[in-house]
Amino acid sequence: MNGSIPANFDFGAPLSATCSDFDVPHAKQLLEALATRSRLADLGERSSALVHELRQPLFSIAMANENMRLMLAHPELSRSQLERAIERIAEQVQRAQTIIDRTLAYASGRSRDESTADLGIAARQAIEFMEPVLEAAEIAVQEHGTDMVATVGMCQIEAEQVFVNILRNAAESIELRQQEGWQGAPRILVDIKVEDGTVRCEVSDNGAGLTDATAALLFEPFFTTKPQTGTGLGLRICREALERAGGTVRLVAGEGEGARVELELPLHFSGGSGR
Template sequence: MSEKLAAVGEITASVAHEINNPVAVIRGNLDLARNELGAAADLVHEEFRLIDDQVYRIGVIVSKLLQFARPEEFSGAADALDPGEVVRDCLVLTRHQLEGAGITPQLALEPTPAVRISRTELQQVIVNLLLNAAHAMPDGGTLTIAVSGAGDTVHLVIQDEGVGMPPEVLARIFDPFYTTKLARGTGLGLSISQQLVSQAGGQISASSEPGKGSRFEISLPAVDPA
């Protein structure tokens, strides 16, 4: 499994780099078209602006993918992070899946102290929880994502309006290789997430009720500003 994950990371990084090449060509030719058209470019100003916006969006997504696939190139384990910023990064990565499932994210991101954890490890945990929520909400709905600070602890909550879980399933969700997704899941996502959060000195917990959705909470120690 670790070899498969490493291979996926290599492929993801390779694809992201390959996407950068045609994006650079699009951006360069767009600038050339503006120069060649001169004043006539004003006639399609709005269309050019929309292309600019979408090219920029592609660049942001590729950047986040590279951060996710090649953590050693972008951040170290000792970095102090703004958890709200990482949440926004993860929403960029999962926007297609959430929109495709008819899910509307509702953010409640309070200013908090930083937390000390690898950026890509926290991304991995949050992305896994967001995708799990998408699978649990086949009819769409609102996905609440909240970040708050209380004393020396930062809390990140992801709460869905999905199908929920009975007690016997809830009791096993952090067990390695336990999955309710059959062929779509490995059963490792939540187990690895728990391990990553624990390594950073934090905890991850879950509560759920059939028909009333699920709530996951990540608690991480705040970085001492001193």
């Protein structure tokens, strides 16, 4: 027995039927090696995703740092504003660390502890996180249902990242329409509902919009409508995170303008209700 797999080996047969012709310990080693290789192949894409996700806290840290610099130049500003900028930097450092830890856990094959997130809290914190971008483009955000308990089976940072990716896409679509000469009132609507044990969320905008064909392609890795700045991974990351929690995501063209992202997830615990 040289440890190689026989050419006529039936992978579908019970091990008891092939033990006499097959080195079972060696087969286990081969399967473990294949699993490791598959994980490492996927890690290449995840490394790009890591770069994409880390851009967001780094952007927030840079904004907070610039705000602190301006505050120091204007000593009449309150100490509480300075403390808030420092707190924001600390929050985003922790966010970046969580993203890195999550990627390392996947690379090493470690299973993650079961965790839950409140989708309403995630949406509100993502809106706060995106505040500098939204204010710069004068985008009004309307919220419906973000104050209700909507607990789902994913970690809180991951849920926030989903909303940050979606909000950033919406803001960039609106900015593109503004660059084309549109002078309307820009807005993003976040609407969360809990019905029959399911959390449904819609994030819609009145930006430049897209075709149904483009909407389908945007979930493919590295496909982007922003070749100069985009990575083509934002919606892909969202879909993977939601699928791990038993959820789905759909991107559809708006009626006449903009686009709408539809999320659907099972409640982690039954009986979600208002606070």
